[in-house]
Amino acid sequence: MNSDEHLQLSINGSTVMQVLVHLHACDRCFIPPLNNRVDLLEYAEKIALRATRFEAWTGGELSALLACYTNDLARTNAFITSVSVIPAAQGQGLADALLTAAINYVRDQRFETIELEVASENVAARNLYIKAGFFMVSEHNGTETMRLALQEKFENGNL
Structure with missing residues (x-):
């Protein structure tokens, strides 16, 4: 990525093909590679x-790209399914910026928590999530489930 290229942030602007091209470009950045786990x-x-x-x-x-499922009608839990940055743009704070935007969006939608799964060996991703306030809630077969609490519940159950 050249410094003279303009960076633009958006929500839901990508098409299926743009997401597919992006996932192909980032495939080997995932631990393990994404195409080993999904079509x-x-x-x-x-x-x-x-x-x-x-x-x-x-x-x-x-x-x-950061993809987050926010379809829990009870607004209990949102789930980050993917965070990826093309190799040429890594190290520029894009994942951090998108994670912050997602957390703020999900909090504004009044969800209680956000969860995600990350490979235990993916130190860079784990550090990004820990820096944002996520903590590990479980570990199974080299994959950690991490959670971020967003809303404080009062004793009567109202927010």
């Missing part, structure tokens, strides 16, 4: 149709 086309379709997408664009390219 990339099916996953891109699911993200584009069902997730709230926080996006960073550079020169018309989807540089970073």
Whole structure:
């Protein structure tokens, strides 16, 4: 990414094909690689149709993507399913910016918590989430479930 290219942040601006191209570009950045776990086309379709997408664009390219499911009608738990940054844009704070935007959005929607799963060996991602206030709630087969509490409940159950 060149410094003269304009960075633009958006929500839900990407198409299925743009998400797919982005996931292909980031595939090997996932631990383990994403295509070892999911069919990339099916996953891109699911993200584009069902997730709230926080996006960073550079020169018309989807540089970073955070996908979060916010379809829990009880507003109990939102779930971050994917955070990815193309290799050329890594180290520039894009994941941090998108994570902050997602947390603020989910908090404004009055969800109680956000959860995500991360490979225990993915130190950079774990550190990003810990810095944002997430904590580990469980670990199974090398995958940690992390949670961030967003709303304080009063004793009578009202927010």
